[in-house]
Amino acid sequence: MLKPTIGLEIHAELKTKTKMFCGCPNDPEESHPNANVCPVCLGHPGVLPTANLEAVKAVIKLGMALGGNIPQKAKFDRKSYFYPDLPKGYQISQYDEPLVLGGELAGVKVRRVHLEEDTARLTHADDGESSLVDFNRAGVPLMELVTEPVIHSAGEALRFAKELQLLLRYLEISDADMEKGEMRVEANISLADENSGEFGTKVELKNINSFKAVEGAVTYEMERQSKLLAEDEKIVQETRGWDPIKAKTFSQRVKEEAHDYRYMPEPDIPPMDFAKLGEISLDEIKSSLPELPWQKRKRFAEDYALQPAQVDFLVADKPTADFYEEAISEMEENDGGKNNTLLFNYISSDLQGLLKEANLKTTDEDFKITPAKFADLMALIAKGDITSRAAKNVLSEMFKTGLDAHQIIKNMSLDEFSGEDKLQSVVREVIEQNEKAVADYKKGKENALQFLTGQVMTKTRGGSKPDEVMNLLRELI
Ligand SMILES: [Zn+2]
Known part of the structure; x- marks a missing residue:
């Protein structure tokens, strides 16, 4: 059996205010080419970068969130390569x-996480003759995370990429939007x-810029390689x-070996020693860690008795999770988890629909x-003071105006039908007309009664x- x-x-x-080695703004929204640039x-040549x-x-x-080791010392290195998106001929990165x-x-x-600088953005003109270079992205802080080769399926790779995106957002260090190129995935695959007990020949996949592509590219590549191996062909x-x-x-190009990059220590940036570097306190960073996604999942499952899929839905978007929790704490009574589910349902369906x-x-x-x-509004539903159908209308109105539920109900005169006399007159009217x-x-x-009920409900909105x-x-009748 072949194992991938x-x-x-x-x-x-990273969403810092300024770039990695100069004071230029780090603004991913900047659309005017070469606006945020300087000699660095x-x-x-001859300029001095500062970290x-x-x-x-x-x-x-x-x-720290990954539970990794933060060595006391770190340094930057030069990674040599020549390409129009990197005019100085090397990228400042971290090697050993x-x-x-x-x-x-x-x-x-x-395996590791290191820091480097992003390159300029190239746009290839339609004539195929020329390319344009925009340096707004050049020097933007870029982190690179490398996993051990321990993933064995496309689904596992996808789960990891999604969880990393979520973690980066929880830590508020990157928006990690793949469509905007803020997070880019590369995968090394061998069969x-x-x-x-050995690894096969490694193929590196690039240009993976969506979660769909992570799954698609890895799956395709595993199948391509196993077909070749089944026919006794060699993997390049x-x-x-x-x-x-x-x-x-x-195929894009035959892979360079690591020594092709000719790594050398960056002579212009002093190595970092966190025991001596006053500006950085590891203790302070550690105490600034927020509740992490997996910690939140555990707490939500315990505190609110929600199903795993419900917990996943909320935790996958921190503002939604926060909104849920704040709304729960505003509710007067918390009757055995019933309201927890009610709130979840309205947030995940009606409210999400309006937001979308x-x-x-x-x-x-x-x-x-x-x-x-x-x-x-949820309390009104829970107490049975308002039907779910009316609640939808109230929520939609609240979404538009920001008024509170009682005011909206008054304005929409939903309450005028709650008195028995008024309801009776509507019921009589419906009986006469049908x-x-x-x-x-x-x-x-019996379903004729359902129909008539529906008519009354419509008339009473x-x-x-x-x-x-x-x-x-x-x-x-
Ligand atoms: Zn600059």
């Missing part, structure tokens, strides 16, 4: 003394006989790209529903309770 072995290398741009990030300690702290924070060694995430062992050690349209990997439609997030200023107002359904019901057709309506209908 996968190792991941994941890059993420343009790679002019951005916010970026160093961010990587240490990640290392990275910031983080070891760690674990989603059951996958991490070998299960019992051989190379770098392959992923074509999302053809859903295929394609308006292209809003709960953290946006235009989002007008406070957890307290949301909790008030002779056929009434006759059907009298003949014993959901402001009445189905049970009550049905009883009244039975009485009055």
Whole structure:
């Protein structure tokens, strides 16, 4: 049996105020080419880079969250290569003394995490003759995480990448949006006989810029290699790209060995010794760690008695999880987990639907529903003072106006139908207008009653309770 072995290398741009080795703004939203540049990030000769300690702290924070080892000393190195996106001919990176060694995430062992600078962005013109270079991205702090080759399926690789994105967001060190290129995944894949104890020839996959591509590219490559091996063909050690349209990997170039990069210590940046570097306190970073995704999952499962899938849904977006918790704490009574599920249901379906439609997030200023107002509405539903149908209308109105539930109900005159007399008049009206359904019901057709109930509910805009309506209908027919 052939067993696939996968190792991941994941890059993420850190969201610091300034770039890695100069004072230029680090602004991923900047759309005017070459606006945030200076001689340092343009790679002019003779300039002096200085390390951005916010970026160093961010990587240490990640290392601590992973449970990795933070060596007392770290240094930067020059990684030589020539390409138009890197005019100085080398990238400042870290070779043998990275910031983080070891760690674990989603059951996958991490080998190291280091810090380097991003390259310029190249745009290839349509004529195929020329390329444009934008240096806004050049010198943006970039962290690279390398896993041990211990992943054996595309699903496992995908889980790891998703969990890392979530962790980076919880730590608030990167937005890690793959579509914007803020997080990029590379995968090393080899296939070998299960019992051989050796690795096969390694192929490196690049250009993986979505979670869908992580799964697609890894799956395709495992199948391609096992077909070749089944036909006694050799695997070429190379770098392959992923074509999302053809859903295929394609050969890019034969892989360089590590020594081709001619690593050498960066002479312009002093090595870091955290015992002596006053600006960085490892204790302070450690105490600044927030509740981590897996810790939150455990607590949510215990405190709110939610199902694992419900917990995953909330924890996958920290603002949503926060909103849920704040709303829960606003609710007066917490009757044995019933309200926990009620709140979850309204947040995960109705509220998400409204947010999606308006292209809003709960953290946006235009989002007008406070957890307290949301909790008030949930309490009305829990007490049976309002039907779920009316609640949908109230929520949608609250989303638009930010008014509280009682005010909305008053404005929409939903409450005018709650009195029995008013409801009776509507029921009478419906009976008069639907002779056929009434006759059907009298003949014993139960679903005619359902139909009539629906008519009453529509007329009262959901402001009445189905049970009550049905009883009244039975009485009055
Ligand atoms: Zn600069």
